[in-house]
Amino acid sequence: MGTPVQVQNLSAWFGERQALESITIDVPPNHATAIIGPSGCGKSTFVRCLNRMHETVPGARVEGTVTMGNINVYGNGSSPVEVRRKVGMVFQKPNPFPTMSIYDNVAAGLKLNGIHNRRQLDETVERSLRHAALWDEVKDELKKKSGASLSGGQQQRLCIARALAVEPEVMLMDEPASALDPISTAKIEELIYQLKEHYTIVIVTHNMQQAARVAEFTGFFLMGKLVEFDKTEVIFTKPRDKRTEDYITGRFG
Amino acid sequence: MRNPGVSWNRLLADWLATALMALTAIVVIAPLFAILFYLVYQGVGSLNWAFLTHTPAPPGVVGGGMANAIVGSAMILLLASVIGIPLGIGAGVFLSEYGRNRYGNIIRFTADLLNGVPSIVIGMTVYALVVVPQKHFSLFAGSIALAIMMVPTITRSTEQMLLMVPHSIREAAWGLGVQRWRTTVSVVLATARSGIITGIMLAFARVAGETAPLMFTAFGNQYWNFRTNQPTAALPLQIFTYGTSPFDEWHTQAWAGALVLIALIVGSVAAVRVVARKGALKGAA
Ligand SMILES: Nc1ncnc2c1ncn2[C@@H]1O[C@H](COP(=O)(O)OP(=O)(O)O)[C@@H](O)[C@H]1O
Ligand SMILES: [Mg+2]
Numbered sequence: 001m002g003t004p005v006q007v008q009n010l011s012a013w014f015g016e017r018q019a020l021e022s023i024t025i026d027v028p029p030n031h032a033t034a035i036i037g038p039s040g041c042g043k044s045t046f047v048r049c050l051n052r053m054h055e056t057v058p059g060a061r062v063e064g065t066v067t068m069g070n071i072n073v074y075g076n077g078s079s080p081v082e083v084r085r086k087v088g089m090v091f092q093k094p095n096p097f098p099t100m101s102i103y104d105n106v107a108a109g110l111k112l113n114g115i116h117n118r119r120q121l122d123e124t125v126e127r128s129l130r131h132a133a134l135w136d137e138v139k140d141e142l143k144k145k146s147g148a149s150l151s152g153g154q155q156q157r158l159c160i161a162r163a164l165a166v167e168p169e170v171m172l173m174d175e176p177a178s179a180l181d182p183i184s185t186a187k188i189e190e191l192i193y194q195l196k197e198h199y200t201i202v203i204v205t206h207n208m209q210q211a212a213r214v215a216e217f218t219g220f221f222l223m224g225k226l227v228e229f230d231k232t233e234v235i236f237t238k239p240r241d242k243r244t245e246d247y248i249t250g251r252f253g
Numbered sequence: 254m255r256n257p258g259v260s261w262n263r264l265l266a267d268w269l270a271t272a273l274m275a276l277t278a279i280v281v282i283a284p285l286f287a288i289l290f291y292l293v294y295q296g297v298g299s300l301n302w303a304f305l306t307h308t309p310a311p312p313g314v315v316g317g318g319m320a321n322a323i324v325g326s327a328m329i330l331l332l333a334s335v336i337g338i339p340l341g342i343g344a345g346v347f348l349s350e351y352g353r354n355r356y357g358n359i360i361r362f363t364a365d366l367l368n369g370v371p372s373i374v375i376g377m378t379v380y381a382l383v384v385v386p387q388k389h390f391s392l393f394a395g396s397i398a399l400a401i402m403m404v405p406t407i408t409r410s411t412e413q414m415l416l417m418v419p420h421s422i423r424e425a426a427w428g429l430g431v432q433r434w435r436t437t438v439s440v441v442l443a444t445a446r447s448g449i450i451t452g453i454m455l456a457f458a459r460v461a462g463e464t465a466p467l468m469f470t471a472f473g474n475q476y477w478n479f480r481t482n483q484p485t486a487a488l489p490l491q492i493f494t495y496g497t498s499p500f501d502e503w504h505t506q507a508w509a510g511a512l513v514l515i516a517l518i519v520g521s522v523a524a525v526r527v528v529a530r531k532g533a534l535k536g537a538a
Contacts, residue, residue, distance in 0.1 A: 056427060058353070085430030095421040099444050109429035112439055159425070166429055 002200035037221035088163030094155035096147030132161035153184025296508030337403035345411025376466030395471025410452025
């Protein structure tokens, strides 16, 4: 089941340079929330703060609080590794492990965390690949073919399956379709639509039609600040802020 | 057929460029074939079963072989690899994953310096530090000398190969909640595996033919030795001794020894390649 994500006064820095300023946002469970805004406004930084990936950049720093259900993401007792097991992440460019088979790619999260039970792995791989709508295309060559030999769209669905396999509660997707052709993009969007049933989804996109198609809620970021957060239809039809209106009508960005 | 849009000048330039490249390729390959051909020509006459199974005959006695030197070389190289490969890989991993700082730069600089130290100097140093305290020449000392030569090459090539693994691959693993060290070992090293193996094989092939560092360490031996703390025969030493001797019989044996040495190197490099390729997948990068 998906978990709500509560973000309070989240600020993030790269060295001296501040990339996010005091973001407060309540991401509802089992819905897709889109993050839109011109490039460089901090969308990626924002999602990377949610699973503590931001701090892997040398000199990067975070302030504020993030809670997911009963996990205090930046609390004293929580470790980045544990947080990341609860949060799946899909990146802009598909990044399957190139020397691993399709099967091993999906099983990687479990295997590398010490789970080697054959039956459990087999079941998880099949379930995750079915969930990611890739099973039928790869089921005959699971262990023979490398993840890198698939097409771009298939690779991205493989990465989604890999993230699903560790049974996260939240899925973060950073422009998951921006490197893909229209047909693969449509497949990914269809997938996001179904994944909402089980997960809380935060999806970064610079494609506003995509936000309108897949997300119930949308946040508009500008220069490291959250300008407006509302139901997607409100953002796209009657935004409260002039800057949001300018952006969605294509006046800048 | 000539495409009417392409001028004669461009065709000529294309032809010249192709010819030039073919010539360059020949110039590069020719010495290798010349060496191999000459080795076979000179050495194959003495290469027989006795050569591969007998120890050297005393001077003036016909026959004998280099069996102890072949096995000695194999043992020295095996022990050198056991010591040098893990150290080299470990240092390479440190440099690429945790070495973007002053400590890393110190190690990098040291490795590059060590790479440039003449092998005879390494032999003398190991003599002073290992042979003298132990009070004898030994297989172990020979392996230490060769391992010292392998480490900097393997370190730098491993680092380069790991740096070629895209950052996105590391992030993919971290994003799954995989520990950092586990990511390094099971994902990053595995991804760079074939490049790292190539670097190791280059280092191996380079030290396999070294003579100078072994003179001060393994020393050579006319008889069998299987103990790590005793002087040991090695092919390059045996080739050197026989090649510089006044006997014709020994000269041809030196050629045969060189042929076996090359075969040993090519054979082990090829074997590692075959084994490494066996695990590879369809379409793997
Ligand atoms: N690794 C980094 N080091 C320094 N600054 C960075 C780094 N990554 C991003 N930034 C800066 O942080 C700001 C936000 O970047 P990002 O979150 O990637 O924007 P978006 O995803 O909206 O395009 C940008 O101004 C960018 O230049
Ligand atoms: Mg981005």
